[in-house]
Amino acid sequence: MEKIKNGALWVFCEVQGDALLPVGLQLLGRAKTLAAESNRPLYAIVLGKIPQGGAELLGASGADEVICSDGPAMKDKLEQPYADCLIALAKQYQPDILLVGATPFGRAFAPRVAAALGTGLTADCTELSIEEESGLLLQTRPAFGGNMMATIKTATQRPQMATVRPGVLPLPEPAETTIREPIMIPYNEAAGLARLLKETAITKGADISQSKIIVAAGRGIGQKKNLKLVQALADKLGGQVGASRPLVDMGFCPYSSQIGQTGYSVAPDLLICCGISGAVQHLAGIGGAKKVIAINTDPKAPIFAVADYQIVGDCVTVLEHLLQELDK
Ligand SMILES: Cc1cc2nc3c(=O)[nH]c(=O)nc-3n(C[C@H](O)[C@H](O)[C@H](O)COP(=O)(O)OP(=O)(O)OC[C@H]3O[C@@H](n4cnc5c(N)ncnc54)[C@H](O)[C@@H]3O)c2cc1C
Incomplete structure (x- = not known):
């Protein structure tokens, strides 16, 4: 896997049913600028089955590479095995920045990853930028009941982790890409004891x-x-x-x-x-x-x-x- 470089900017791109959620594409759009400004490669990370045409869509949305990890433990979309898989990937390839969409799944899954990697996590950012002199990720979010904006840096721990809610960032314009297939990394852990028995939508109608x-x-x-x-x-x-x-x-x-x-x-x-x-x-x-x-x-x-x-x-x-x- 010499194509995968350490110190990259990773965007976790969540799949729901058989489609990629727009928030992953929105994050890639912003991450492309952050990656260019800080001279980091940009990788889209998909766990479980990647939808057909997904790698190409993620490439067109800004990813330099699309990495997909799948295995028996990922059959059901459950936070713990997904977190375990991402933790294993992060330990092996040492990303510098890891961005996750603040969907219900992302909110439950990202803190597990941050805790296991011993790093911080800034939830629900409304703005992300790069500090020119240090190359650190500046993570801005409302604080004190929304009465002020706080900009947070993860100075020493890695990866620098942040979540952003769906709809906060615009979708990027699709660009030309040569990516057709993801880089597949098998995840060979056995499934845990938890099983997904049934999924029920809690909201009716359009989002x-x-x-x-x-x-x-x-x-x-x-x-x-x-x-x-x-x-x-x-x-x-x-x-x-x-x-x-x-x-x-x-x-x-x-x-x-x-x-x-x-x-x-x-x-x-x-x-x-x-x-x-x-x-x-x-x-x-x-x-x-x-x-x-x-x-x-x-x-x-x-x-x-x-x-x-x-x-x-x-x-x-x-x-x-x-x-x-x-x-x-
Ligand atoms: C931690 C925290 C999180 C919060 N999260 C949210 C959130 O997610 N979303 C949210 O909305 N709020 C949130 N709030 C509440 C927020 O602070 C405001 O209280 C709320 O947004 C006010 O709602 P409003 O504008 O409907 O009501 P009001 O502030 O009461 O405003 C009513 C407006 O209607 C106008 N008005 C009155 N009569 C008429 C009329 N006949 N025709 C036209 N205009 C009229 C008034 O001039 C006034 O400007 C949060 C607060 C806290 C502390």
Whole structure:
């Protein structure tokens, strides 16, 4: 395996069903710049079965090589055998940086890897960059309830590990690649005692972090019945309903629609915010939105600072007008 160099930048690319999750590609897009700036090779790491065409897609997303490790222990997608496999790979090939998507699986799996390798892990980063003088990874994430941003360095331990939530980084434009197949590394450990008996999806419907159009409601929507207007506009535009945390806490909306630091990060082409103040914890989830329209009665609401179009007014009235106009 002389193709695999020590000191590389690794991106763990998670497979779900028979597809690669977009967060791995998003991480590769950013990692390509980090790798170029710090002169490190960039490897995409897939554990278990790699989907057909997966190696080529990862190459087109920026990987210099695609490494896949599979074996009997990887038959079920369980955190411990996957972590054990990555720990073994990391001990052998000594990556300098290891990035993981903060999916439910990634959140459970990455800390096991970090603990076993005796290194740190910065969870839910919103920004990654390279410190020019040292080449260290700068891992930025909200701290103190989102009221400030902390930039963290792993100065002495290796690998430098960070997770980033799906949707925080954009998908890279696919580029030419010569990669067609992964470098296969067999993992010969026997399966452990745990078995996956059944998988049940906990959210129904589309994933909000992938939605291209979102109409989001905040406390300014007033009563629960007004959400019908938000849903009607989302349906008309072919989008989804999002919510600020208070609406989820009040039971008006499911958690799967919560946007923000403790909800989902979204990156739609269009985001319409109805009665949302724009608290830092909410803004932490909408940095990827391309166009933002905000409707708020308070002209000084912080949401207006990040909005491309500001409508000062009652969101119920504005939504009714918008729906009437769209009906015409
Ligand atoms: C650790 C932590 C994590 C958090 N995570 C999240 C998170 O993930 N997501 C999240 O959203 N929040 C999160 N929060 C909560 C966050 O701090 C805010 O409390 C929350 O975002 C406010 O929601 P809101 O904008 O709907 O409500 P409010 O802040 O109450 O704002 C309501 C807005 O509606 C406007 N308004 C009132 N009436 C109308 C009307 N008729 N028409 C139009 N506008 C009107 C008001 O002017 C106001 O700007 C978190 C907080 C903490 C401490």
